[in-house]
Amino acid sequence: MTHFEPPIHWKDYEDIAMKLYERFGDDFGEGKIYRIRFTDLHKWIMEIPNFAGKAEESNEGHLEMIQSTWVYEWRDNQK
Template identity: 45%
Template sequence: MRWTDTQDIAIALDEAHPDVDVAHIRFTDLHRWVTELPEFADDPERSNEGILEAIQMAWLAERD
């Protein structure tokens, strides 16, 4: 997975962190959780606030 795979990341995060309140997560935690995913294979430094927000929004959509 790469940073641009927002939907795949959202699904993996939902499976890995089912009890998280997605609407109130800190981007620092979100960044760490993404980079800790076993399938994640991108440069951790390539993320930015826009990418993290897109992942958060996809994760919220996944929960609905």
């Protein structure tokens, strides 16, 4: 039985952050996450398997929210 995952869009910050954490794990800590270039972050988000957002729908606000949500996801997994 296949587990259906709904498509992820730009405003699904928690879903995106969880996918990035699953991909990079503890290789990216808080300081490193905040130093990621937005061009790299954008590319990695576009590579998420069920990501349905369009590249041109992205903006700096989305990327900042994703970045900070990823930090919270990372912190939650350090406990």
